Amino acid sequence: MAEPLIKIRDLMKIYQMGNQEVRALDGVSFDVQENEYIAIMGPSGSGKSTMMNLIGCLDTPTHGTYILNNQDVSELEDAELAEVRNREIGFVFQTFNLLPRTDCLSNVELPLIYSGIKTAERHKRAAKTLERVGLGDRMDHKPNELSGGQRQRVAIARALVNNPSILLADEPTGNLDTQTGKEIMMLFEELYRMGNTILLVTHEDEIADHARRTIRLRDGRIESDTKVENPALEHLDISIPAAG
Numbered sequence: 001m002a003e004p005l006i007k008i009r010d011l012m013k014i015y016q017m018g019n020q021e022v023r024a025l026d027g028v029s030f031d032v033q034e035n036e037y038i039a040i041m042g043p044s045g046s047g048k049s050t051m052m053n054l055i056g057c058l059d060t061p062t063h064g065t066y067i068l069n070n071q072d073v074s075e076l077e078d079a080e081l082a083e084v085r086n087r088e089i090g091f092v093f094q095t096f097n098l099l100p101r102t103d104c105l106s107n108v109e110l111p112l113i114y115s116g117i118k119t120a121e122r123h124k125r126a127a128k129t130l131e132r133v134g135l136g137d138r139m140d141h142k143p144n145e146l147s148g149g150q151r152q153r154v155a156i157a158r159a160l161v162n163n164p165s166i167l168l169a170d171e172p173t174g175n176l177d178t179q180t181g182k183e184i185m186m187l188f189e190e191l192y193r194m195g196n197t198i199l200l201v202t203h204e205d206e207i208a209d210h211a212r213r214t215i216r217l218r219d220g221r222i223e224s225d226t227k228v229e230n231p232a233l234e235h236l237d238i239s240i241p242a243a244g
Helices: 048-055 078-088 104-114 119-132 148-160 178-193
Strands: 006-017 020-032 037-041 063-068 089-092 166-170 198-201 213-218 221-227
Touching: 006 048, 020 048, 020 221, 037 048, 048 166, 048 198, 078 089, 089 148, 104 119, 104 148, 119 148, 148 166, 148 178, 166 178, 178 198
Parallel strands: 037 198, 037 213, 089 166, 166 198
Antiparallel strands: 006 020, 006 063, 213 221
16 A cells, blocks of 8 residues: 555644643554545544644644655644645635635635745636636636635635645635535535545534545544445536536
């Protein structure tokens, strides 16, 4: 088997709350292979948000090892973590996190600016990525001119534009109606089948059911780690729905 894309060993995150020590993560170990589609689940306080922050290089562990794409990122300084985030990780948030006064093309270009990509190449790559998520005709629209589903597609395009190793999605359908949420999950299915590695943080079983593997956390530890066959998804028409 190939070397894991992510290798996590005995990961711990401890917070000091007054005189009390809180173990948000308490010795977690697992691997992620390239082109896996994983849901991370757990009740409030289980550690899933802490796990997302560590995997996304938004925080560093108290103890343990996190190797991402053969690089030990466990003890990197903030500037080094920022570089890894921009190069290796595409984020999709529940609240979209788009710049409201900037059009779709410019929103998607942001990671490329941080990477030092020249203007013409930025435009080309951002436009191609927007077309990939079904928004080729909305490039000059601003977020307030788009529906919630369209805004999330822009956020997904921004996450993909740097060709990251991981797509990390935090409750990506949380602010969407049921039908739009289904369309976004079909888009994730399409991206997975195109070879992307997806880690999806959610508290909803219906959303987690789209993944091929589910890691459940409780009290900072892995309660279960289950691979799931998804025959119901195998014959779906996963062509990207019209952006509505």
